[in-house]
Amino acid sequence: MTTSAAIQASLRGDNALPLRPVDQVMDLERLGAIHQSRLSFMRTLVRRIMRERWQIEPVRFELDPQGYGTVVYEITTPNKCYSFVLFSDYLSPDERNDRVIATKWDLTMALVDGQVDDLYLEKLRQNVPKQEAGRVDARVFVLSRANRSARNFDYVVDQLACGKQPDVAQIARVGYLYRTTAVYGSGKLGMADWEKVSTRHPDFNRPFAAEMFVCLMLRNFSLLQAEHIAQHRTPETYHPMLPEIKRFFGIGNSTGLGMAPYLINHPLLINQWVEMRELALARVRVLGNINKRITQQFPELLERCAIHTEQTVTEDAWQTANNLQVLKDLEAIREHTANGIGSWDALLRWSEENCSLQGQEMLVSVMLELYPELVDELEDYHTAEEFLDLDPVMPLQQLKQVIEQRYQWALVLDFSADGAKDTFWYRSEEKMEPRLGDAREEDGKEKQMALGVGYAVRKCYDQLCQYISEHPQHSTARFMVAQPKLRGIVRRIQSMNRCIYGDIQANLLDRDILPMHLLRAKLAFFGVGKFDPRSKLWVRNTMFQGAPLLEDIGHTFNDDWFMPLAPAQQGEL
Template sequence: MTTPAAINASLRGDNALPLRPTSQVMQLERLGAMHQSRLSFMRILIRRIMRERWQIAPAHFELDDQGYGTVVYEVRTPHDLFSFVLFSDYLSPEERNDRVIATQWDLTMALVAGSVEPEYLEQLRQNVPKQEAGRVDARVLVLSRANRSARNFDTVVEQLSAGRQPDVAQIARVGYLYRTTAVYGSGKLGMADWEKVSSHFPDFARPFSAEMFVCWMLRNFSLLQAEHIARHRAPETFRSMEPEIKRYFGIGNSTGLGMAPYLINHPQLINRWVEMRELALARVRTLGQLDDRRRLDLRELIDRCTSHMQDTVTEDPWQSDNNRQVLKDLEALHNRVTAGLESWDQLLRWSEGHCSLQGQELLVSILLELYPELVEDLEDYMSAEEYLDLDPLMPVRELQQVIEQRYDWTLQIDFGADGARETFWYRSEEKMEPRLGSASCDEGREKQMALGVAYAVRKCYDQLCEYVQQHPDHTTARFMVARPKLRGIVRRIQSMNRCVYGDIQANLLDRDVLPMHLLRAKLAFFGVSKFDPRSRLWVRNTMFQGAPLMEEIGRTFNDDWFMPLAPQR
C-alpha cells in the first residue's frame, strides 16, 4: 500500500507546489475556520455504505402508537454483522435537558457487534438508557443518546398527520428532529476500545466511523418515528414525507468542551488529518485541470455555499458576524472567478489577500469538491498510531534546535504578560468532563489537565538552554536524568518533529483563548454544518443534512450533498 510520504513525494517535481506551511495551517484561528469537505468522516462513511451496499433492516420493531418502545436493526456489511439497538422512552418537558448533567433522554442507542439475542437485549435495556450510570461490555462499540427538537418534532408530526409536508422554511431554521448530546466510544463505560475496533472490525476501522454511523442511523430513525406517530394519529389523512424533504433533515448535535482535549492529546492523529487535507489541496493546485466545466462547477458551488450560508440561523453575535463575512467572501470569489481565472494557485493566493480565514478555508473545501478523483483515495490514510517515544541519544544541542525551528511560535509568547497563564483546564469530579477555570477567581489549578503545551515547551526550552551552557556535549538521556519532570514534553517535542504539521499553535492558557476554535476544527473533520454557538464553551450544529437515506442504499449515488440546499416547494 502506498504511504502518505510516497503520495506526497509524487507531487515533489520541479513544478509541484509545496504544502501550505505549518505556521499558516496550524494557527488555532485557521483550524477553527475550517468547513466540511470530501475528507470529512461523514462523507467517507456514506461513500462506503452506498458503494458497498450495506444491508440494513429491522430485526425487532416494537413501537406503540406514540413511538415508544424498542427497535433493533441488523446491519450486514461486507465483513461482519452488527446490531443497532434503540430504546425510545417518554420524557417529560421538565426532564428534557441537553447538558451533560442530564440523566434521562428521549432516545438511547447502542451499536453492537453481532446479532442481539433476547437475553442480551434485556441486558442492554437495563443499562443503555442509563448511559454513564449503566455498564456495557466489549460487544458494544458505541453508546449514544438524543432528545427531540422542541421546535420541530411535534410540528412535523402534526403536519404529516394532517396530510401536509413539513415546512421547508422551518427546517432551514432547525434542520433536525432529534439532537444527540453525547456519542461515546473507544472503551468508555466498558465498551470495545479503539484497538479492538480497528483490528477486529474493518468496516469501522477509520476514525470515528462507528460513532458517525450511529448518528446516521439516529437520523434515519427520527424520520421513521415521526411518520410512525403521524400515521397512527390520523391514518385517514396521513401523508408520507417526500424524499427530498427527508434528505434535508439532518441530526442535531450539541458539543461542549469534552472535544477540546482530544485535539491536544492526539497530536499525531490530528497531524495526519491536517496532512491529508493539505495533500489533497496540493494535488488540486498541481494536478487539477482548469477547464470550462470546472469553472462552471466552481461558480455553482460558490452559489450553493452562498444559499447554504444564508439558510444558516444563529443567535450568536460572533457567529453571525462570521457568517456575514463569509457571504461577502463568497460574493468576492464569485466576482473574481467571473473576471477570469488562470490557475487554482492564483485563486488561492488571491483569497489569502482578500478573504477572511473562514472564506479562505471554505474555498479549500470547494476546490476539494471539484476533484474527487484526486482526493478520495486519501481517506485510507486518516488513521495514525499515536506513539510518542523518547530519543535518548539525541544531542541536547539538536534538541535545542528542534525547539527553535519547530516550536519557534512558543518562544514568541510572553508568558509573563497579564492573563497569559490565567486559564486552566480541569476535569469535573461529577461527570469527568473538561471544564475551564480562571486562576484569578477559581481554585483547583493544582489539578489542571496538561493541555498547556506551549508553556510546557517554553519551560523546557529555558531549562534546556541553561543545561546546554553547562553540558553542551551531553545527550537527551543525561538531560532527562537531571530534569526528569520534563520527560513528557521532551518526548512530545521529539516525536512531533517527525510530523509534517505538528502541534496546534496556540497558548491554551491565555485568558482570551477561544475553545470554540478547537470544537469547530474537530467538528469540521467530522463533517458537520450550520454552527450555532450557545456560548464560548459549547455549540449546536447539524449532521448529515442532505445525506442519502437508508432506503436509498443500492441506488445511484453521486456523493453530491456538500452544503445542502433547501428543496424548492
C-alpha cells in the same frame, strides 16, 4: 517511509507546489475557520456505505402508537454483521435536560458486534438507557443518547398526520428532529476499545466512523418514528414525508468543552487529518485541470455555498458577522473569476490577500469538492499510531535546535504578559468533563490538565539552555535524569519533529483564548455544518443534513450533498 510521506512524495516533481506552511495551517484561528469537505468523516462514511451497498434492515420493530419501545436494525456489510439497538422511552418535560448531568433521555442506543438475541437484548435494555450509570461489554463499541427537538418533532408529526408536508422554512431554522447529547466510544463504560474496533471491524477502522454511523442511524430513525406516530394518530389523513424533504433533515448536536482537549492530546492523529487535507489541496493546486466541467461547476458551488450560509440560522452576533463576511468573500471570488479561474494556486494566493480566514477555507473546500479523483483516495489515510517516543541518544544541541525550529511559535510567546497564564483547564469531579477555570478568581490550578503545550515547551527550553551551558555534550538521557518531570514534553517535541503539522500554535492558557476554535476545527473534520455558538464554550450544529436516506442505498449515488440547500416547497398533497 511512512504512508503519508509516500503519498506526499508522489506529488513532488519539477513543477510541484509545496504544502502550506505549518505556521499558517496550524494557527488556531484558521483551524477554527475550516469547513466540511470531501474528506470529512461523514462524507467518507456515506461513500463507503453507498459504494459497498450495506444492507440495513429493522429485524425487530416494537414501537407503540406513541413511538415508544424497542427497535433493532441489522447491518450487513461485505465484512460482517452488526446490530443497531435503540430504546425509545417516555420523557416528561421536567426530566428533559440536554446537559451532561441528565439521567434520562428520549432515545438511547448502542452499536453492537453481531446479531442480538433475546437474552442479550434484555441485558442491553437493563444498561443502555442508564448510559454512564450502566455497564456494557466489549460487543458494544458505541453508546449514545438523544432528545427530541422541542421546536420540530411535534410540529412535523402534526403536519404529516394532517396530510401536509413540513414547512421547509421552519426546517431550515432547526434542521433536525433529534439532537444527540453524547456519543461514547473507544473503550468507555466497558465497550470495545479503539484497537479492537480498528483491527476486528474493518468497516469502522477509520477515526470516529462508528460514532458517525450511530448518528446517521439516529437521523434515519427519527424520520421513521415521526412518520410512525403520525400514521397511527390519523391513518385516514396521514401522508408520508417527501424524500427530498426527508433528506434535508439532519441530526442535531451540541458540543462543549469535552471535545476540545482531544486536539491537544492526540497530536499525531491531528497531524494526519490535517496533512491529508493539505495533500488534497496540494494535488488540486498542481494537478487540477480547469476544463469545461470545472468552469461550469465552480460558480455553481460558490452559489451553493452562499445560499447554504444564508440559510444558516444563528443568534450569535460573532457567528452572524462571520457568515456575512463569508458571503462577501464568496461574491468577491465570483467577481474575481468571472472571466476565468486562471490557476488554482494563483486564486488561493489571491484569497489569502483579499478574503477572511473563513472565506479562504471555504474556497479550499470548494476546490476539493471539484476533484474527487484527486481527493477521495486520501480518506484511507486518516489513522495514525499514537505513540510519542523518547529518543534518549539525541544530543542536547540537536534537541535545542528542534525546539528552535519547530516550536518557534512557542518561544516568541510572552508568558509574563498580563493574562498569559490566567486560564486553566481541569476536569469536573462530578462528570469528569473538561472545564475552564480563571486563575485570578478560582482555586484548583494545581489540578489543571496538561494542555498548555506552548508554556511547557518554553519551560523545557529555558531549563535545557541552562543545562547545556554546564553540560554541552550530554545526551537527552542525561537531561531526563536531571529533569524527569520534563519527560512528557521532551517525548512530544521529539515525536512531533517527525510530522509536518500536529501541534496547534496557540497559548491555550491565555485569558482570551477562544475554545470555540478548537470545537469548530474538530467538528469540521467530522463534517458538521450550520454552526450556532451558544457561548464561547459550546456550539449547536447539524450533522448529516442532505445525506442519502437508508432507502437510497443501492440506487445511483452522486455524492452531491456538500453544503446542502433547502428543497423547494411543493404544494400540499
